Amino acid sequence: MGTTVAANLVGTLREHGVRRVFGVPSESFTTFMDAMLDDPGLEFVAARHEGGAAFMAEAHAVAGGGVGVVMGGRAVGAANLSIGVHTARENSTPLLVLVGQMNSAHRGREGFQETDLADFLAPLAKHAVEESDPRRVPAAVGRALTIARSGRPGPVVVSLPEDVFAAEVDAPPCRPAPIPRPAPAPGEAQAFHEAFAAAQRPLIIAGAGVQRSGAEAALLAFAERWNVPVMAAWRRHDAFPNEHPLYVGHLQMGTHPELVDTVRQADMIVALGARLNEITTQGYTAISPSQRIVQVDIEPSMIGKTHPVELAIVADVATALETFAGPEAPRAAQWARRRRAVYERVTSVEVDLHEDRVDNRQIIRVLQENLRDDAVLTNDAGNFAGWMHTFFRFRRPHTYVGAASGAMGYALPAAIGAALARPDQVVVSLSGDGGFMMTVQELETAVRLGVPIISLVFNNNMYGSIRMHQERQYPAREIGSALGNPDLVALAKSFGAFGVRVTADAEFAPALQAALAEYRPAVIEIRTDPEQISVWQTITQLREGR
Structure with a gap:
């Protein structure tokens, strides 16, 4: 015997470890919200505005390490939560965005709050789709959750007409699919070691890729083994312990000039899951064409997007750091000590x-x-x-x-x-x-x-x-x-x-x-x-x- 699309969706979220759905109640989701009442392990958190709900869901995912889920009804709800979709994309946060579409029978007839929701949110999202065939909804939602968590994580939008929720389907809830963790290609670890060994003033810039791959401990071990200073990319402070002797600052809006000099003085920059975007690079001025850059990122489109790189490695950061471990390679510590002293001087109170x-x-x-x-x-x-x-x-x-x-x-x-x-x-x-x-x-x-x-x-x-x-x-x-x-x-x-x-x-x-x-x-x-x-x-x- 089949079950409703709404019940199937609840089961899929439960299988993926989701415990909370954030949003503002909408008539488009009435059947789905009713189905949530039958699962005591799934809580609906009613916010006062879809934008606030989207921020809650995104932060819940960042703090909890899972997938955030937010829902909004039709054009108005989707427009309100769009700020959270953009934030999740910029933050590389896995977020499932459920938007309730009008009844399928009313599409194309100037129905109430009618708009193409998938097209509307697609420019902000990692992926966006509308699914009006009830038989395909379970697979569409399962795929959306996989896309949200894979590669560079991000927000995925699924638009569902309100009439599909009550339809019956025979498919079981979708279980989580394994997430690929690509490793450096053969020879890249050796190329990395050679490039790194030639540097006199190397600097790691740690970005979201470190955090999303759970590589904080691996980064700490790597930095200590190679005695290399670490800076945090824009709003990635906690990727590396700030009190550690190898931590040398956070690249923010209005970074102190002496901290920016740490970037300028480096003869090789290792960007670990860091996009080297406008703020991290101080308006693209902190890095010069003469500096060597090694970039490690799970997303191929991020490699070399803002600066030419000497060595590009498409890989999960945690997996890459394990591959790069190699033997202990002590180097002169003066560079790291000098830049740490600068950091302590300009940030102590x-x-x-x-x-x-x-x-x-x-x-x-x-x-x-x-x-x-x-x-x-x-x-x-x-x-x-x-x-x-x-x-x-x-x-x-x-x-x-x-x-x-x-x-x-x-x-x-x-x-x-x-x-x-x-x-x-x-x-x-x-x-x-x-x-x-x-x-x-x-x-x-x-x-x-x-x-x-x-x-x-x-x-x-x-x-x-x-x-x-x-x-x-x-x-x-x-x-x-x-x-x-x-x-x-x-x-x-x-x-x-x-x-x-x-x-x-x-x-x-x-x-x-x-x-x-x-x-x-x-x-x-x-x-x-x-x-x-x-x-x-x-x-x-x-x-x-x-």
Whole structure:
């Protein structure tokens, strides 16, 4: 006897280890949501906006190591969650995106919210398909989950008309297929060793490929064996322990010039699962044509996409590092020690608490001192994040969840998704007031679910990064970047969360300790000086061209 497509889909998700589906309820998915009620191991997490749901699902996958699942109904829901599809693509995160299509009988007749959903989301996704034949839905969903996890992971969209869910199928739920882990081709390990041995100042740039292949321990062992310094690609801080003597910095927006010099001084760059994109390479200026590049990436299209490479190896990073292990090869340690000393000098913060103002460096220092090493941090886009990127040191893998896409509004819903995946760990989100207000409604989701996330909101009443660009290009000609905000503490309390305000960095430690003790959703508003527009510059300095 057959079962419904909806029940089959529930079984397939269960077989793939999925425990939560995020989304906003839609009439397009009524039958599917009803089927979820029959499986106590599959939870539907209702968000307040599909964009927030998509961020939750993406972060849940990053923190939990599985596949995220988000659903949205028809054109409106699909449009709302598209920001999460783009983020998953930029983050190389496996994400199954289920979009509910209108009834098949109404297609092509100006049906309600009619659009071609697969074509609409395809440019953002790794793969997108619509399947209206109930008999083919099980295989389509199984293939989508395999594509999402294979190669460079990413988001896969499956559009399903609402009438297919109640149809019966004879196929069993799809079980996970083995995921290929390609190894370097014969001779490539020897070529790698020869190229590496010839370098005097080698540098590893570790990207998402290290994390998605679970290669953090292998990278640590390799770096120690060869005594080579490691930098983290854009928002991949936790790919390598930041307190290790071989860690030499994170390539972010506004990287300190002396850290960029580490890249410029290297005579060979080994890009491990790193795309060498615009931000990692500081606008494609940090790497010169004379530098030798070895690139290891599981995705062939990433090889040499931004810079010519001397040696290209298409392989899973973890498998490649095992192949490259070889004998111990000690080299002069002066290069690594020198660049580590630079990193420590420009990123260390001395204790200097203020009673009359907020210094964001002290906020990050106190945050570090009061959190366990396994605490998870999420962050939004904006200049406020520069202090975290520069001064917070991630000591363990899988403790950072950020959007390489630079999406505003990410941190709060991402913290919810991460906390659901890692319920035994403290999860802290960092936002500016602009980004926080974009998805603040998800604070209700956190309260309803009882997820004890702590949201730090750096409030300078502006879109800070936009103001910085305005002041740099058109000094003293602000337009559109100034903001007004509600009382964020009162707003947090109205949702049922804990709220407290910090107006001087000396107040932050007691506020953080109080939030940790509450063990419920908390918001700490941190009033910051609008003049301090970035880590290294003030508005006045920008206007004066300094």
